[in-house]
Amino acid sequence: MEIRTRSIRSLAYRCEEFLGESGKPRSIGYPNSxxxxxxxxxxxxxxxxxxxxxxxxxxxxxxxxxxxxxxxxxxxxxxxxxxxxxxxxxxxxxxxxxxxxxxxxxxxxxxxxxxxxxxxxxxxxxxxxxxxxxxxxxxxxxxxxxxxxxxxxxxxxxxxxxxxxxxGSDHFEIDYRVKGFFGMPFGSFPRMTDDEVLELISATADYLDVEIRVVKQIVWQISYRRLRPDPKRKELNLPYPLDDELDEEPEWWPGRYDSRARHGADEWASAR
Structure with missing residues (x-):
């Protein structure tokens, strides 16, 4: 399965709720205790x-x-x-x-x-x-x-x-809860392999300009309901359905993730 930019943007939007303005994570952690x-x-x-x-x-x-x-x-x-x-x-x-x-x-x-x-x-x-x-x-x-x-x-x-x-460990186990997180919003479960989950997380971290560990922590804590997303938060409306079919895409939307082009389009500046 290819990691599509729509999947990256969807994951980024879910993670941005738990990032501050400077990209500092607001997930739960106690690095000093x-x-x-x-x-x-x-x-x-x-x-x-x-x-x-x-x-x-x-x-x-x-x-x-x-x-x-x-x-x-x-x-x-x-x-x-x-x-x-x-x-x-x-x-x-x-x-x-x-x-x-x-x-x-x-x-x-x-x-x-x-x-x-x-x-x-x-x-x-x-x-x-x-x-x-x-x-x-x-x-x-x-x-x-x-x-x-x-x-x-x-x-x-x-x-x-x-x-x-x-x-703040880099350990990250992709169990059934984590795979469940990558469900309908990404159009991938249960076809997504562990390597594909890690690839999507890595691409999303690059997109958000944060450490991979930060995205892993947010994903894990949402999966286990330690973090609760705001149910009143506006849903992300992408220009086409979130599935694995290659719909005809607008010219301004890159067809697939390319880290070199990450800052090349204004539309990539934020997942909001």
């Missing part, structure tokens, strides 16, 4: 974004926004344990899963900080250095990833991938 990355990642699944934001805001109100994994663990210990910490600091008693008798997510957070301590990880930089380019899943997965997924109710790896996204 591994503690906040851990909190957000472990409270993400099954939670509304507002509930996650509340957990993070309550913690930062108490401790600031630069805590590492060690400081997060100290916070839990100082409160008297996970349950007291959940009641007094983050005001959230959500369980780790829906089965009766499930432990609190706060307990999973505490255990996650121990995983980090066991691997000598305290900061975001420590985490990124420990993970490197090693895979996050499968037989050859990074040892930190394996230890994280052994935490209660974290076997799926969703919270681990969320952690990496929040930390």
């Amino acid at each position: 591994l503690g906040l990355c851990i909190l957000d990642a472990l409270y993400m699944t099954g939670s509304h974004p507002t509930a996650i934001d509340n957990v993070v805001e309550r913690y930062t109100a108490r401790h600031g926004g630069t805590d590492g994994a060690k400081s997060l663990r100290y916070s839990i210990a100082a409160a008297g344990g996970p349950e007291q910490w959940a009641r007094e600091v983050i005001c959230n008693l959500k369980p780790a899963h829906t089965q009766p008798g499930a432990m609190l997510r706060a307990e999973v957070v505490d255990r996650a900080t121990r995983v980090m301590a066991d691997h000598g990880i305290d900061t975001v930089d420590d985490l990124l250095a420990a993970v490197g380019d090693e895979p996050s899943t499968g037989r050859n997965a990074n040892e930190v990833a394996r230890a994280w997924r052994e935490l209660p109710s974290q076997k799926s790896g969703i919270s681990w991938r969320a952690l990496l996204m929040l930390a």
Whole structure:
């Protein structure tokens, strides 16, 4: 499947909602706090974004926004344990899963900080250095990833991938949720291969003049509903249907993506 300029413009429009005027991302991330990355990642699944934001805001109100994994663990210990910490600091008693008798997510957070301590990880930089380019899943997965997924109710790896996204890692797994994102608006699912998804993301990053990592983070967080697009935002009306058929195109519209011509037409200046 060829990567068409209409697909690039469609993805760019969906990403622009989460970019500032200077191209600075407004997706969720905590490059200066591994503690906040851990909190957000472990409270993400099954939670509304507002509930996650509340957990993070309550913690930062108490401790600031630069805590590492060690400081997060100290916070839990100082409160008297996970349950007291959940009641007094983050005001959230959500369980780790829906089965009766499930432990609190706060307990999973505490255990996650121990995983980090066991691997000598305290900061975001420590985490990124420990993970490197090693895979996050499968037989050859990074040892930190394996230890994280052994935490209660974290076997799926969703919270681990969320952690990496929040930390600014280049890791990006194209699972069913991500492929679902590239659905009807792009006229591609399920025909789009992983390589084609990555090619489209790369072309869109070039089009928007941002790092590829930024587009990956936005796509992943929308796919997992950590970011919620504005339902009232005006839809993008392109000059022809979004499908894989090669309709007759206007002369001003390039037939396919060419990075050398990216700035060659005024119509490419913005996806809006």
